[in-house]
Amino acid sequence: MNTQTLMIQGTTSDAGKSMLVTALCRWLSRQGIRVAPFKPQNMALNSVVSINGGEIGRSQAVQAFAAGLSPHTDMNPVLLKPNTDKSAQVIIHGHAVSNMPAHSFHHYKPIAMRAVLESHARLAAQYDRIIVEGAGSPAEINLRANDIANMGFAEAVDCPVILIADIDRGGVFAHLVGTLALLSESEKARVKGFIINRFRGDIALLKPGLDWLEEYTGKPVLGVLPYLQGLHLEAEDALPHTPDFIAPVEQKCLQVIVPALPRISNHTDFDPLRLHPQVNLQFVGPGEAIPAADLIILPGSKSVRADLDWLRKQGWVLAIRRHLRYGGKLIGICGGFQMLGKLIHDPAGLEGESGSSQGLAFFDMQTTLRPDKLLRNVQGTLACSGTSVTGYEIHNGVSVFNKEYRPMAYFLQGTDGAMSEDGLIMGGYLHGLFESSDACSALLNWAGLENCSQTPNYRAICDAAINRLADSIDQYLDTRQLNQLLHLNSLSA
Known part of the structure; x- marks a missing residue:
């Protein structure tokens, strides 16, 4: 043997x-x-x-x-x-x-x-x-x-x-x-x-x-x-079903909500936020009321067009627009970033039936899914703060802007994503945004958390x-x- x-x-x-x-x-x-x-x-x-x-x-x-x-x-x-x-x-x-x-x-x-x-x-x-x-x-x-x-x-x-x-x-x-x-x-x-x-x-x-x-x-x-x-311990796949490791949150904390998309991917992006004592993060599932929040994060998705359709049917589009009118912040990560544009094209049917879908149109951007997947580890700085950030990209989509935006991050290989002119929305392809303590603190500060002084060392945890x-x-x-x-x-x- x-x-x-x-x-x-x-x-x-x-x-x-x-x-x-x-x-x-x-x-x-x-x-x-x-x-x-x-x-x-x-x-x-x-x-x-x-x-x-x-x-x-x-x-x-x-x-x-x-x-x-x-x-x-x-x-x-x-x-x-x-x-x-x-x-x-x-x-x-x-x-x-x-x-x-x-x-x-x-x-x-x-x-x-x-x-x-x-x-x-x-x-x-x-x-x-x-x-x-x-x-x-x-x-x-x-x-x-x-x-x-x-x-x-x-x-x-x-x-x-x-x-x-x-x-x-x-x-x-x-x-x-x-x-x-x-x-x-x-x-x-x-x-x-x-x-x-x-x-x-x-x-x-x-x-x-x-x-x-x-x-x-x-x-x-x-x-x-x-x-x-x-x-x-980071989950292999399924959304976490136990609150055991969530740190007790302070009374005054940042309220963060994430739609539990049917094909949500890389939801471990949010583990550092779930461990943060100044953050209350909730995944909102099908049929659940969408609560008021300081920050909404659209996560990665393996079937972006189908999950975008799910968002619409669940009432998220109206909730997001109302959230932004009251000054709330919005982040889109990978598939969630693609949703922020005007159109998503899947001509080869890589994620389902071939065709195109209307996006949320917060950015003048179109995304086309292509067979070749971009896989890379990256490091750079956040545009909103100049803070160092590291992470990785995994996506088939290529996003093209029809107007110029300030990027979400600067990399040695170029730039990633975009920020809206009013500063309320940002999005990009970078996974692992919150794993670095400094980057996490900078993003939470941008989202409205005052005195972000308790960001844990995620890797040490x-x-x-x-x-x-x-x-x-x-x-x-x-x-x-x-x-x-x-x-x-x-x-x-």
């Missing part, structure tokens, strides 16, 4: 796979072990630009950070970015190859598997250990054929698997036993143990169940991880959270069995 690679699979989505891989990467890195994260196939609309100029899931970038590495496309060779409920953009080794309906990708999987194995082989040649994250659950019967994301990959490279389940959902023993029951005999054999995640309460009350599970399955429980209150996860490995898991699974003694021999 492959002793260099260990795979983490989950009984469900959001069972804790990303978290555990992140924790193990930091735990191993602390011991001086050269470790790399790997996710064969990710389906997510949160992505970043890697060091080698490709696009990968943001969760793998977080895991790379935990391992002390820069993100690389080999860490996530297949990324699926859904355009609709039935189709997605397929990204191989960091670059889009096609838009495919689900049934077409199913037939494409053997080709995708070659890319997966190529990337794994390259990582194996560079690092001592590889910690792999599965996707969803290995017990999805309808997806078993040609699987590249879970047991199909584990069987191909012959690696051991740890199965993690979320007890906070309820039914944790049924999840574990049921998942195991739906695996083939060879797949069952490579499951080397279980981890239970997000436990709250007296562990003594859980012990009879753990003893039964080990006796019934013949496999060990490697540990029970607690529910870590106040932990901030993320790093502390990862260290906390790594500490939980030592505190709550059976590290002796982990060492055996990972054959760590062979590295020191």
Whole structure:
């Protein structure tokens, strides 16, 4: 069996796979072990630009950070970015190859598997250990054929698997036993143990169940991880559904609202604001009342024209115009920036049906979606303050102005975006606007926050959270069995 690679699979989505891989990467890195994260196939609309100029899931970038590495496309060779409920953009080794309906990708999987194995082989040649994250659950019967994301990959490279389940959902023993029951005999054999995640309460009350599970399955429980209150770990894809990590806000704070677009992308842009004690940020979903705010932010979108139509149907256009009449501020990021122009053209049908849509017309600008995607990491200064800012661009759209505007930011490679003449609106393609403390403070000051003196160090918060996860490995898991699974003694021999 492959002793260099260990795979983490989950009984469900959001069972804790990303978290555990992140924790193990930091735990191993602390011991001086050269470790790399790997996710064969990710389906997510949160992505970043890697060091080698490709696009990968943001969760793998977080895991790379935990391992002390820069993100690389080999860490996530297949990324699926859904355009609709039935189709997605397929990204191989960091670059889009096609838009495919689900049934077409199913037939494409053997080709995708070659890319997966190529990337794994390259990582194996560079690092001592590889910690792999599965996707969803290995017990999805309808997806078993040609699987590249879970047991199909584990069987191909012959690696051991740890199965993690979320007890906070309820039914944790049924999840574990049921998942195991739906695996083939060879797949069952490579499951080397279980981890239970997000436990709250007296562990003594859980012990009879753990003893039964080990006796019934013949496999060990490697540990029970607690529910870590106040932990901030960037979401792989879904909008955050728990307020645990949001800092308590002051009575006098900046009110920020973001429409929860059906195809919202890179919503991790707003995590620094959710952590800010002087900001109250709310995502506003379908059918919800649109509250008064100081700042409205239109986020990124994987289907800009469809999401713009959704905005209109939800009453956002009238709300935004009323917001601006009363002196409120508006920011558009990436797809949200494209919405601020007059027209959005998609002649090739890259994000849905081909055609054009009327924008919000706050800028005299037209955007055309083109097959070649711009992927780049950038640094520069904000035009509103001269403050340094860093981030990344991921977009198919090319925006052309019919009149001259002050840009949102100045880069070494040129400029980005625009600011309205009255100073109430700005927009651009830059993701990560708020991650730098100085840039975040400058933008909040522009938005109306007086005495913006408490902007947290976002990167330090993320790093502390990862260290906390790594500490939980030592505190709550059976590290002796982990060492055996990972054959760590062979590295020191």
